[in-house]
Amino acid sequence: xxxxxxxxxxxxxxxxxxxxxxxxxxxxxxxxxxxxxxxxxxxxxxxxxxxxxxxxxxxxxxxxxxxxxxxxxxxxxxxxxxxxxxxxxxxxxxxxxxxxxxxxxxxxxxxxxxxxxxxxxxxxxxxxxxxxxxxxxxxxxxxxxxxxxxxxxxxxxxxxxxxxxxxxxxxxxxxxxxxxxxxxxxxxxxxxxxxxxxxxxxxxxxxxxxxxxxxxxxxxxxxxxxxxxxxxxxxxxxxxxxxxxxxxxxxxxxxxxxxxxxxxxxxxxxxxxxxxxxxxxxxxxxxxxxxxxxxxxxxxxxxxxxxxxxxxxxxxxxxxxxxxxxxxxxxxxxxxxxxxxxxxxxxxxxxxxxxxxxxxxxxxxxxxxxxxxxxxxxxxxxxxxxxxxxxxxxxxxxxxxxxxxxxxxxxxxxxxxxxxxxxxxxxxxxxxxxxxxxxxxxxxxxxxxxxxxxxxx
Amino acid sequence: xxxxxxxxxxxxxxxxxxxxxxxxxxxxxxxxxxxxxxxxxxxxxxxxxxxxxxxxxxxxxxxxxxxxxxxxxxxxxxxxxxxxxxxxxxxxxxxxxxxxxxxxxxxxxxxxxxxxxxxxxxxxxxxxxxxxxxxxxxxxxxxxxxxxxxxxxxxxxxxxxxxxxxxxxxxxxxxxxxxxxxxxxxxxxxxxxxxxxxxxxxxxxxxxxxxxxxxxxxxxxxxxxxxxxxxxxxxxxxxxxxxxxxxxxxxxxxxxxxxxxxxxxxxxxxxxxxxxxxxxxxxxxxxxxxxxxxxxxxxxxxxxxxxxxxxxxxxxxxxxxxxxxxxxxxxxxxxxxxxxxxxxxxxxxxxxxxxxxxxxxxxxxxxxxxxxxxxxxxxxxxxxxxxxxxxxxxxxxxxxxxxxxxxxxxxxxxxxxxxxxxxxxxxxxxxxxxxxxxxxxxxxxxxxxxxxxxxxxxxxxxxxxxxxxxxxxxxxxxxxxxxxxxxxxxxxxxxxxxxxxxxxxxx
Numbered sequence: 001x002x003x004x005x006x007x008x009x010x011x012x013x014x015x016x017x018x019x020x021x022x023x024x025x026x027x028x029x030x031x032x033x034x035x036x037x038x039x040x041x042x043x044x045x046x047x048x049x050x051x052x053x054x055x056x057x058x059x060x061x062x063x064x065x066x067x068x069x070x071x072x073x074x075x076x077x078x079x080x081x082x083x084x085x086x087x088x089x090x091x092x093x094x095x096x097x098x099x100x101x102x103x104x105x106x107x108x109x110x111x112x113x114x115x116x117x118x119x120x121x122x123x124x125x126x127x128x129x130x131x132x133x134x135x136x137x138x139x140x141x142x143x144x145x146x147x148x149x150x151x152x153x154x155x156x157x158x159x160x161x162x163x164x165x166x167x168x169x170x171x172x173x174x175x176x177x178x179x180x181x182x183x184x185x186x187x188x189x190x191x192x193x194x195x196x197x198x199x200x201x202x203x204x205x206x207x208x209x210x211x212x213x214x215x216x217x218x219x220x221x222x223x224x225x226x227x228x229x230x231x232x233x234x235x236x237x238x239x240x241x242x243x244x245x246x247x248x249x250x251x252x253x254x255x256x257x258x259x260x261x262x263x264x265x266x267x268x269x270x271x272x273x274x275x276x277x278x279x280x281x282x283x284x285x286x287x288x289x290x291x292x293x294x295x296x297x298x299x300x301x302x303x304x305x306x307x308x309x310x311x312x313x314x315x316x317x318x319x320x321x322x323x324x325x326x327x328x329x330x331x332x333x334x335x336x337x338x339x340x341x342x343x344x345x346x347x348x349x350x351x352x353x354x355x356x357x358x359x360x361x362x363x364x365x366x367x368x369x370x371x372x373x374x375x376x377x378x379x380x381x382x383x384x385x386x387x388x389x390x391x392x393x394x395x396x397x398x399x400x401x402x403x404x405x406x407x408x409x410x411x412x413x414x415x416x417x418x419x420x421x422x423x424x425x426x427x428x429x430x431x432x433x434x435x436x437x438x439x440x441x442x443x444x445x446x447x448x449x450x451x452x453x454x455x456x457x
Numbered sequence: 458x459x460x461x462x463x464x465x466x467x468x469x470x471x472x473x474x475x476x477x478x479x480x481x482x483x484x485x486x487x488x489x490x491x492x493x494x495x496x497x498x499x500x501x502x503x504x505x506x507x508x509x510x511x512x513x514x515x516x517x518x519x520x521x522x523x524x525x526x527x528x529x530x531x532x533x534x535x536x537x538x539x540x541x542x543x544x545x546x547x548x549x550x551x552x553x554x555x556x557x558x559x560x561x562x563x564x565x566x567x568x569x570x571x572x573x574x575x576x577x578x579x580x581x582x583x584x585x586x587x588x589x590x591x592x593x594x595x596x597x598x599x600x601x602x603x604x605x606x607x608x609x610x611x612x613x614x615x616x617x618x619x620x621x622x623x624x625x626x627x628x629x630x631x632x633x634x635x636x637x638x639x640x641x642x643x644x645x646x647x648x649x650x651x652x653x654x655x656x657x658x659x660x661x662x663x664x665x666x667x668x669x670x671x672x673x674x675x676x677x678x679x680x681x682x683x684x685x686x687x688x689x690x691x692x693x694x695x696x697x698x699x700x701x702x703x704x705x706x707x708x709x710x711x712x713x714x715x716x717x718x719x720x721x722x723x724x725x726x727x728x729x730x731x732x733x734x735x736x737x738x739x740x741x742x743x744x745x746x747x748x749x750x751x752x753x754x755x756x757x758x759x760x761x762x763x764x765x766x767x768x769x770x771x772x773x774x775x776x777x778x779x780x781x782x783x784x785x786x787x788x789x790x791x792x793x794x795x796x797x798x799x800x801x802x803x804x805x806x807x808x809x810x811x812x813x814x815x816x817x818x819x820x821x822x823x824x825x826x827x828x829x830x831x832x833x834x835x836x837x838x839x840x841x842x843x844x845x846x847x848x849x850x851x852x853x854x855x856x857x858x859x860x861x862x863x864x865x866x867x868x869x870x871x872x873x874x875x876x877x878x879x880x881x882x883x884x885x886x887x888x889x890x891x892x893x894x895x896x897x898x899x900x901x902x903x904x905x906x907x908x909x910x911x912x913x914x915x916x917x918x919x920x921x922x923x924x925x926x927x928x929x930x931x932x933x934x935x936x937x938x939x940x941x942x943x944x945x946x947x948x949x950x951x952x953x954x955x956x957x958x959x960x961x962x963x964x
Contacts, residue, residue, distance in 0.1 A: 348894050349894070350820075350822075350823070350892070350894040350897075382823070382898055383822075383823070383900075383901050386822065386901065387822045387823050389822060390822055390823060457898070
């Protein structure tokens with residue numbers, strides 16, 4: 001069993017089978033006031049201290065982030081299913097041509113956080129794949145029912161490349177948050193190696209060529225197995241996020257999420273409600289389940305998936321996004337991976353328009369599922385339909401700043417003190433924490449400054 | 458028949474100028490587009506009626522006017538003027554089409570443009586020296602007003618500079634014409650009657666020199682070019698299209714018609730110097746263009762270089778080079794018009810013409826991909842890339858002039874290489890690279906704004922692939938020009954090196 005810091009109970013008793021939202025209590029008059037922060041982002045720090053988000057609370061911002069959550073959640077509903085399909089079924093297939101051709105079983109697989117039989121019902125909708133997703137898989141952008149392979153070749157599909165890029169970012173940036181995060185040390189443990197070995201031998205049973213290669217290059221196979229474990233990790237992470245976003249979209253439509261802090265607090269509460277969700281990796285070979293990472297290891301959603309995900313995808317990723325050429329020899333790429341800052345919070349959301357760049361492909365995916373109010377909104381700005389891909393990518397960046405705010409608030413809640421703590425020293429500790437977090441956005445390429453204004457589109 | 462090309466736009470200009478105020482800007486614009494479209498259609502019809510094998514004047518018109526002065530209303534068209542008329546009609550239509558829908562004082566603007574159209578057509582058609590001069594001067598004031606009212610930064614300075622230079626040009630030309638008629642004792646200013654006169658060679662050289670400077674200012678040739686960058690940069694897009702595309706051609710036309718046509722002997726004598734002058738102009742224009750930071754100014758300097766090719770072709774005096782030179786007038790007119798139009802669109806959308814500011818405009822989502830693509834095409838055409846009109850003209854000139862002036866031709870070829878250099882600089886900075894997201898909120902380019910460039914691009918491409926449509930009109934006329942040159946001793950060995958079918962060869 002791993003040893004995490006205790007996951008605090010939800011700060012507000014609102015995570016239940018019927019989730020509703022309340023806001024984190026802002027500072028009240030009775031709470032001692034600290035002198036104003038002198039940080040570059042003092043205004044944003046004061047906002048965080050008041051229980052709000054890094055993103056300014058405006059109806060326009062709220063509409064954009066919720067619309068994007070919805071547009072993101074539909075492809076995400078495919079991502080998590082396919083990631084688990086690859087981790088559990090495709091596994092080490094040397095020629096995985098059909099890894100994106102997800103089986104019916106996985107499309108109908110019940111989400112643990114949606115539907116009537118949910119472990120914890122976050123979304124009030126169905127447990128199987130989202131209806132818009134099913135409609136898109138059937139007819140695609142072409143709006144014609146062709147064999148799936150034609151849609152695939154025409155790139156008329158959900159682009160899993162983005163999901164795999166996120167998975168790979170987590171794999172490349174392993175060992176984040178160690179020792180709290182025990183997932184990575186476990187991937188290097190003898191126990192994992194034995195489990196993986198059993199699965200690899202079973203998978204290639206009767207295939208002397210692959211088994212011979214395995215004997216010659218065992219580490220290569222092991223590394224592929226670790227990658228498969230990360231497929232499972234991210235799949236299990238997103239299985240939670242998709243219903244969270246669906247529910248937020250529904251609540252917004254119902255008028256129950258009415259501000260950016262509402263949205264953020266829903267996320268904070270969601271994070272705590274599902275923080276303990278087990279992260280594991282099971283592989284199914286010839287109908288038999290091989291537990292490469294058993295649930296009993298006690299890896300949790302918050303520490304082994306969510307936090308590494310945020311760090312790897314929101315902050316770091318890699319300098320291979322296709323939107324800019326970096327010259328490593330000229331020192332444009334940091335020597336140390338922890339100094340990488342190419343993630344969504346820093347990225348220039350400006351796809352060059354060529355195919356194959358994961359962020360562009362994600363934008364393409366989300367374009368198919370934008371709610372009408374956002375389509376109308378984008379039509380009114382910049383070049384309307386012609387540059388909707390960029391406009392929505394910028395909205396996506398805003399929405400991810402909201403998610404990051406939720407993570408920062410959740411970490412503060414888990415590791416530090418409530419916002420309305422009467423002890424000034426505690427409040428000072430909170431402030432230092434916020435300031436340290438915002439220090440990461442002092443870099444010139446960070447988009448925190450941009451998202452403060454609506455002119456950034 | 459020919460008078461329609463002069464009086465239709467001039468009468469149209471008068472009507473548009475006095476339209477009542479209830480007509481909106483867009484209605485006036487539409488009227489001007491239709492009117493110039495009618496002139497263009499008339500020109501196209503004229504092209505279909507034109508006998509390309511006849512080197513002489515066609516569709517002649519004659520009306521006595523002030524006979525005591527020797528000034529008569531005499532019009533005619535040959536292979537040289539017909540193509541320039543077509544260019545004039547086309548570019549006027551395009552200039553009106555590419556003008557802003559919300560332009561200030563539309564009545565005056567469109568009247569002036571139409572007035573210029575009529576004046577330039579008159580100059581190309583006039584077969585009387587004084588009549589030519591009248592039309593030549595007629596465009597001066599409209600251009601001055603167009604620059605000083607609708608121009609950009611430093612428009613006042615540019616307009617005055619333009620006025621002074623071109624007025625001097627006009628005075629010199631008048632001086633040349635008067636000198637020619639008085640000294641030769643011709644009965645009037647009719648082109649044909651002046652043509653037959655003989656003057657001592659030294660006098661011819663002096664008079665030709667006066668005309669060369671006069672027309673050289675208009676073209677312009679180095680060192681009379683200093684008005685050009687300021688004027689071109691300060692002018693609005695439709696005006697600069699006409700300045701570069703049409704007005705400069707008045708200068709080259711004048712050199713052909715009145716320099717080469719009236720003083721063939723002196724021309725043959727001066728031709729080595731003219732070729733050197735051309736080579737210097739080409740090199741100077743190209744190098745000055747390389748040094749520019751403003752893309753409009755860069756295109757303006759490119760024009761100086763490209764006009765040098767025309768002089769080189771004219772100086773070489775071979776049928777091929779002359780056909781090339783006339784083709785270059787057309788190709789240059791089309792290419793310069795598309796370049797200035799696209800630069801104008803970029804300036805309107807991006808708000809800058811600075812090379813250091815512009816970047817990544819080829820970006821398909823937020824850039825100006827269509828405009829950038831056409832800019833690349835225009836630059837390729839200007840740099841003489843095969844398959845485009847610019848190549849045909851330059852190749853003909855080089856092919857025709859190398860045997861006569863090998864060194865000057867090679868220098869000109871280097872100039873073409875330098876053209877590629879500055880256009881690569883322009884394209885590399887402007888179109889390629891990375892568009893800055895922080896500033897890239899440019900408005901869409903409308904179809905209306907793309908249409909003129911599309912028409913020009915199609916023509917440039919078509920004439921590049923089917924060059925016969927570029928040269929067929931002028932071949933007979935330019936061959937006649939060459940035939941009129943007396944074969945003198947110094948140029949005899951040169952003649953031997955010319956194409957075997959040259960009419961100058963002893964048959």
